[in-house]
Amino acid sequence: MYTIVNLLENMGQALRIPTSFVVIEFIGTFAFALSGIRLASAKQFDVFGAWIVGMATAIGGGTLRDLMLGLRPFWMTNSSYFICCAVAVLWVMLFRKYMVRQNNAWFIFDTIGLALFNVIGIEKTLNLGLPAWTAITMGGVTGAGGGIIRDVLINEVPLIFRKEIYAMACVAGGLIYVAGGELGMGPNANAFLSSLTVIIIRILAVKHHWHLPVVKGE
Amino acid sequence: MYTIVNLLENMGQALRIPTSFVVIEFIGTFAFALSGIRLASAKQFDVFGAWIVGMATAIGGGTLRDLMLGLRPFWMTNSSYFICCAVAVLWVMLFRKYMVRQNNAWFIFDTIGLALFNVIGIEKTLNLGLPAWTAITMGGVTGAGGGIIRDVLINEVPLIFRKEIYAMACVAGGLIYVAGGELGMGPNANAFLSSLTVIIIRILAVKHHWHLPVVKGE
Amino acid sequence: MYTIVNLLENMGQALRIPTSFVVIEFIGTFAFALSGIRLASAKQFDVFGAWIVGMATAIGGGTLRDLMLGLRPFWMTNSSYFICCAVAVLWVMLFRKYMVRQNNAWFIFDTIGLALFNVIGIEKTLNLGLPAWTAITMGGVTGAGGGIIRDVLINEVPLIFRKEIYAMACVAGGLIYVAGGELGMGPNANAFLSSLTVIIIRILAVKHHWHLPVVKGE
Numbered sequence: 001m002y003t004i005v006n007l008l009e010n011m012g013q014a015l016r017i018p019t020s021f022v023v024i025e026f027i028g029t030f031a032f033a034l035s036g037i038r039l040a041s042a043k044q045f046d047v048f049g050a051w052i053v054g055m056a057t058a059i060g061g062g063t064l065r066d067l068m069l070g071l072r073p074f075w076m077t078n079s080s081y082f083i084c085c086a087v088a089v090l091w092v093m094l095f096r097k098y099m100v101r102q103n104n105a106w107f108i109f110d111t112i113g114l115a116l117f118n119v120i121g122i123e124k125t126l127n128l129g130l131p132a133w134t135a136i137t138m139g140g141v142t143g144a145g146g147g148i149i150r151d152v153l154i155n156e157v158p159l160i161f162r163k164e165i166y167a168m169a170c171v172a173g174g175l176i177y178v179a180g181g182e183l184g185m186g187p188n189a190n191a192f193l194s195s196l197t198v199i200i201i202r203i204l205a206v207k208h209h210w211h212l213p214v215v216k217g218e
Numbered sequence: 219m220y221t222i223v224n225l226l227e228n229m230g231q232a233l234r235i236p237t238s239f240v241v242i243e244f245i246g247t248f249a250f251a252l253s254g255i256r257l258a259s260a261k262q263f264d265v266f267g268a269w270i271v272g273m274a275t276a277i278g279g280g281t282l283r284d285l286m287l288g289l290r291p292f293w294m295t296n297s298s299y300f301i302c303c304a305v306a307v308l309w310v311m312l313f314r315k316y317m318v319r320q321n322n323a324w325f326i327f328d329t330i331g332l333a334l335f336n337v338i339g340i341e342k343t344l345n346l347g348l349p350a351w352t353a354i355t356m357g358g359v360t361g362a363g364g365g366i367i368r369d370v371l372i373n374e375v376p377l378i379f380r381k382e383i384y385a386m387a388c389v390a391g392g393l394i395y396v397a398g399g400e401l402g403m404g405p406n407a408n409a410f411l412s413s414l415t416v417i418i419i420r421i422l423a424v425k426h427h428w429h430l431p432v433v434k435g436e
Numbered sequence: 437m438y439t440i441v442n443l444l445e446n447m448g449q450a451l452r453i454p455t456s457f458v459v460i461e462f463i464g465t466f467a468f469a470l471s472g473i474r475l476a477s478a479k480q481f482d483v484f485g486a487w488i489v490g491m492a493t494a495i496g497g498g499t500l501r502d503l504m505l506g507l508r509p510f511w512m513t514n515s516s517y518f519i520c521c522a523v524a525v526l527w528v529m530l531f532r533k534y535m536v537r538q539n540n541a542w543f544i545f546d547t548i549g550l551a552l553f554n555v556i557g558i559e560k561t562l563n564l565g566l567p568a569w570t571a572i573t574m575g576g577v578t579g580a581g582g583g584i585i586r587d588v589l590i591n592e593v594p595l596i597f598r599k600e601i602y603a604m605a606c607v608a609g610g611l612i613y614v615a616g617g618e619l620g621m622g623p624n625a626n627a628f629l630s631s632l633t634v635i636i637i638r639i640l641a642v643k644h645h646w647h648l649p650v651v652k653g654e
Contacts, residue, residue, distance in 0.1 A: 070506075157589075
C-alpha cells in the first residue's frame with residue numbers, strides 16, 4: 001500500500017506522533033491558505049470571507065478529488081485543516097507588513113505543499129485501482145484545483161491558466177511517480193522523486209520566467 | 219432521530235399533510251430563489267437563465283452538502299423545489315414594480331429559510347455520525363453555499379464574503395444546536411433555539427449595520 | 437436497457453469496433469472542447485490552461501451529472517476524452533486562421549454533441565430509476581453544464597443565461613424522449629427523435645435569432 005496516504009489517513013494518531021509528513025502537510029496547507037487569504041484581503045473581504053477563501057484554496061482541490069473518487073472529503077473527520085486556515089487568517093492580520101518580506105519562504109512552502117498534495121492525489125487514486133493517467137490527473141486536481149476555486153471565488157481569471165507552470169509541474173511529477181512504479185521502485189522512493197521533480201520544475205520555472213506558449217487568438 | 223430531516227425527507231407525504239416545516243421550507247426556498255432571480259434580472263438574463271440561477275441559489279447549497287455527504291441530492295425525488303423556483307420567476311416578472319416595497323418581507327423569509335436550511339444541514343450531518351464541527355460546517359454550506367454559487371454564476375464577488383453577517387449567523391446557530399445537544403436538550407428544542415439564534419443575529423446585524431472586520435491588504 | 441449508454445460504457449471495445457455513436461460522441465466532444473479552447477485563446481491562456489478549459493467544457497457537464505447521480509465520472513476509465521481535447525488544442529493552434537471559416541461546421545457538430553449528451557444524461561438517470569423530470573434535468577446538466585463551467589473559468593457571465601436557446605433545446609428534447617417512452621416507443625426511436633428535436637430547435641433558434649424573453653429588472 002501507499003505510505004503517505006496511510007500516514008495521513010491516520011493523522012489523528014499522527015498528530016500525537018508527529019512525523020515529517022504531517023509537518024509538511026500542515027506547512028503546505030498553511031501556505032495554500034495564505035495565498036487565498038492574501039488575495040481575499042486585496043479584495044476587502046472580511047475575516048470570515050477570508051477564512052472561507054483560505055480553506056477553499058487549501059482543501060478545495062482535495063475535496064474535488066475526493067468527490068470525484070467517491071470518497072468522503074478528507075477534512076470531515078479531522079479538524080486540523082480548519083484550525084490551520086484560521087491560524088493563517090490571524091497570521092495575515094498580524095504580520096501583513098512583513099508578508100512581502102516572507103514571500104520567498106511562502107513560495108517554497110507553497111511549492112512543497114503542491115508536491116505533497118500531488119503525491120497524495122496520485123496515491124489515493126491508484127489505491128482505488130484506477131489507471132495511472134487518471135492518477136496523474138487527480139494529482140493535478142489535488143494540487144491545482146484549490147487555486148482555481150480560489151480565483152473563481154475572488155472573481156478573477158485563474159492565474160494558473162495564464163502565468164505559472166503549476167499544474168504542469170504536477171503532471172511532470174505524476175509521470176515520474178508512474179514511471180518509477182513501472183520500473184519496480186517502491187512507493188516511498190516514487191513519492192520522494194516525484195515531489196522533488198515538482199519542486200525543482202516550479203522553482204526553475206519561476207526563477208527563469210518559464211512560460212508555456214500562449215494559444216494565439218483568431 | 220432528528221425530526222426536521224425526517225419530516226422533510228417524507229415531504230412527498232408531507233405535502234398532502236402540510237406541516238409548518240414544509241410551509242417554512244417552501245417559503246425559504248422561494249425567498250432564496252427570488253434573490254437569485256432578482257440579481258439575474260439585473261444582468262439581463264432570460265427567463266430560463268433566471269430560473270437556473272434561482273434554483274442554484276435555492277438548492278445549490280443543499281446539493282453541495284449532499285454531494286459532500288455522499289447522499290443523493292435532495293431535490294432529485296421531489297419536484298416541488300423546481301416548481302417553487304419557477305413560480306418565483308413568474309413572481310418577479312409579474313410583480314417587479316412592487317419588489318422593492320416587499321423587500322422587508324423577503325428579507326424576513328430569506329432569514330427564516332437560512333435558519334431552517336442551517337438546521338437541516340446540521341441534522342443530516344449528525345445523522346451520518348460525523349463530528350459536531352463538521353455538522354456546523356455543513357449547516358453553513360447548506361445555508362450560504364447557494365448564495366456563493368449564485369454570485370459565481372452572475373460573475374460577481376460573493377456578497378457574503380464582504381458585506382453581510384450571513385455564514386457567521388449560521389455558525390452561531392450551529393454552536394447553539396450543538397451546545398443544546400451536549401446539555402441533553404431534544405432535537406426539537408435545539409432546532410428551534412438554533413433557528414432563533416440565526417434569525418435574531420441576522421436581523422440585528424442588518425438593522426445595526428454590523429460587519430466583521432475586513433482583513434487589511436498589504 | 438437503454439442502448440446508447442450501454443454502447444458508450446463499452447467504448448473501450450467500441451473503439452475497436454467503431455460505431456456511429458462513438459464517432460458522434462468523439463465529434464461532439466471535439467466541438468465542445470473547441471468552443472472552450474477558442475474562448476481561452478481569446479483570453480491569452482497558455483496551452484495547458486486552454487486544454488483544461490477545453491476539457492472542462494467537453495466533460496464538465498457529464499462529470500457534474502455523474503457526481504450528482506453518485507457514479508464515477510465517465511472519463512476516469514477512458515482516456516479518449518483527454519486525447520480528443522488535446523487534439524482540439526492542436527487544431528486551434530494549427531488552423532486558427534481557418535477557424536472562422538469552419539464556424540458553420542463546428543456549430544453543427546456542437547449541436548449534434550449537445551443532442552447526444554442530452555440523451556446520454558437522460559438515459560443514465562432513467563437507468564437509476566429516477567423520475568422522468570429528473571432525467572430531463574440531468575440531460576440539460578450534461579449538455580449545458582460544461583458551457584457554464586467554461587464561462588465561470590474564463591470569468592464571464594455564462595452565455596447560455598443570456599443569449600442562446602441552448603439548455604431550452606435540451607429540455608424540449610428531454611420532453612420528447614419522455615413522451616416517446618410513455619407512448620411505448622423503444623429507446624432507439626426515443627433517442628433519435630429527441631436528438632432531432634434538439635438539433636432542429638437549436639438550428640432554427642440561431643437562424644431566426646430566437647431568444648427567450650429577458651426578465652426585466654426593477
